[in-house]
Structures are given as C-alpha cells and as structure tokens.
Amino acid sequence: MLPKAHLTSHSRMSVSSCSAASCNSGVLTEDECKSFYPTILDIYEGMCLAYGESRYNTQAINYNPGSKSTDYGIFQINSKWWCNDGKTPKAVNGCGVSCSALLKDDITQAVACAKKIVSQQGITAWVAWKNNCQNRDVTSYVKGCRV
DSSP states (O other): OOOOOOOOOOSOOOOOOHIIIIIISSSSOHHHHHTTTTTSSOHHHHHHHHHHHHTTOTTOEEEETTTTEEEETTTTEETTTTOBOSOSTTOOOTTOOBGGGGGSSSOHHHHHHHHHHHHHHOGGGSHHHHHHTTTSOOGGGGTTSOO
C-alpha cells in the first residue's frame, strides 16, 4: 500500500459555501457535487474536503520543498504518490493520471483520483479534512444545492 497522501492547504480562492461554489458560480455543477457520493463518504464531506483543501479552486498548485512534490487541483492531490507531473523524483502515479488533468474545471478525473485515495487510505489521508470536517456538521457545504 502507498503511504498516506500528502495533501496540504495553502493558498486558496475565496468561496463561501457549496451554494456559491457549485450551484451559483458554476465552479462545480450539481452533478459534480453528487459525484462525490458514495466513495468519498458522502457529498457533504466531499464538498467540505474540496473547500478545505482549495476553496474550490481547480487551479490550485502548491509546491512542497521537503518532498520535492507538488499538490494539484481542487483536492490538492500530491505528485509524489498520485499523479504524474514529469518532475517529481521517484513519483508513483497511483491514480494513473497527469497532474495537469487535476487542474481542469471538469473535475471528473480529480474526483476519480480522490475516490481512489479514499478507497485505499480513507478520507483522513487529507489533513484539511481532519482539521475542518471530521466530527463536524458539514451540511452547510451543500446548502442551496439540490442534492
């Protein structure tokens, strides 16, 4: 099994809720919100995770100098273990995807990779989920969405 995903929260795009992020601004569609379920526990926790990691910013990129790896996209998926950016030393590419694919506004590949991480390691692989979502009421992240 691969080590825990190295996913961090750094710079973010400000969005106040899933309602603003998915239903009103078009960053995430209702179908994309629904695509979190059931593998990422449920839609509420998936949306909380996306908010905590990137503030729903599909273009978020954060370099980790210690591991010489980079976190990509809405879920800040790490290039050392989960995607190929062509520059991370000894990368594994556990999701079999280019890191640039995780930066698209169409988050289909990012969700598929996040689901793979969850299936192998659980949602606690993400520090932002543990810090912002675990054991909290996360229903507000889909307020205004028809889910």
